Amino acid sequence: MEEIFHQIANCVEFGKVNKTSPYPPDMKGQDGADELTKYALDNGASPVDVLNKGLVIGMEKIGLKFRENKVFVPQVLMSAKAMNTAMLHLKPYFQSGAVKRKGIFVIGTVVGDLHDIGKNLVSMMVEGNGWEVIDLGTDVKAGKFISTIQEHPGCVVGLSALLTTTMGNMEMIVKELQDQVPGTRILIGGAPVTDEFRKKIGADFYSPDPQGAVEYLNRMIA
Numbered sequence: 001m002e003e004i005f006h007q008i009a010n011c012v013e014f015g016k017v018n019k020t021s022p023y024p025p026d027m028k029g030q031d032g033a034d035e036l037t038k039y040a041l042d043n044g045a046s047p048v049d050v051l052n053k054g055l056v057i058g059m060e061k062i063g064l065k066f067r068e069n070k071v072f073v074p075q076v077l078m079s080a081k082a083m084n085t086a087m088l089h090l091k092p093y094f095q096s097g098a099v100k101r102k103g104i105f106v107i108g109t110v111v112g113d114l115h116d117i118g119k120n121l122v123s124m125m126v127e128g129n130g131w132e133v134i135d136l137g138t139d140v141k142a143g144k145f146i147s148t149i150q151e152h153p154g155c156v157v158g159l160s161a162l163l164t165t166t167m168g169n170m171e172m173i174v175k176e177l178q179d180q181v182p183g184t185r186i187l188i189g190g191a192p193v194t195d196e197f198r199k200k201i202g203a204d205f206y207s208p209d210p211q212g213a214v215e216y217l218n219r220m221i222a
């Protein structure tokens with residue numbers, strides 16, 4: 001079974017969704033994350049092992065390559081597609097409680113801002129690392145973050161902003177969260193955001209990329 005986990009990790013790393021998928025060309029005709037995950041579960045592999053020894057390893061590898069500019073957004077999207085397809089087989093185990101997630105991560109692009117490509121990458125990487133992700137989308141007001149946090153006490157919140165103008169909205173949301181749901185951990189990111197800005201607005205952590213967000217979340221529960 002270890003070999004199957006290794007193959008699942010490879011499928012996620014290289015974005016091989018299923019057997020009929022033509023991408024990547026050098027894996028044409030081979031089983032993808034879809035078939036291999038089903039095979040592993042049908043043959044008695046534990047869903048936790050499929051997740052941690054297969055899917056998560058693949059997502060970690062692509063996350064590191066993305067950080068080092070060895071791959072670009074389209075490759076990461078294919079990896080996420082492979083992971084999401086495999087996750088459909090694991091979903092019943094999550095829903096039954098047989099597999100526990102690491103925690104809940106609530107993410108959104110702040111009010112006034114419609115950019116979501118970077119936020120989606122963070123969301124996919126974090127989910128691929130075993131967290132439950134609640135993605136509130138774009139143009140998200142403080143109130144929506146607050147009500148979601150109240151429904152999921154102890155969750156960690158991620159704010160994304162791509163415009164210098166909406167960085168101000170990020171600051172306003174952080175203040176409202178600190179007032180209304182004190183103690184909530186807040187992670188911020190987005191092209192114009194810096195660690196200096198994080199310090200100024202009092203958020204807990206800044207990450208320039210999805211991998212940093214994953215590492216921060218995993219450190220929190222270590």
Ligand code: B1M
Nearest residue numbers: 113114115116117118158159160163164188189190191209
């Ligand atoms: Co917009 N846009 N845009 N845009 N757009 C920028 C951001 C801009 C830099 C372009 C430019 O002028 N050179 C500029 C901002 C300038 C500024 O504020 N200083 C700009 C502008 C001005 C605008 C409009 C105002 C244009 C107009 O209408 N006049 C308008 C605003 C709309 C609005 O939001 N209200 C607008 C609209 C759009 C589109 C809708 C056309 C489209 C967005 C489509 C979409 O997202 N679905 C768009 C796009 C695509 C861009 C550019 C070209 C690309 C952004 C992107 O997706 N990058 C961008 C210019 C550029 O960057 N070259 C630009 C790829 C993505 C993977 O990177 O989002 O940085 P990024 O995410 C990274 C990290 O930042 C990090 O991880 C990701 C992966 O490494 N990260 C996090 C992101 N969020 C994180 C959260 C974390 C941690 C890490 O923790 C929570």
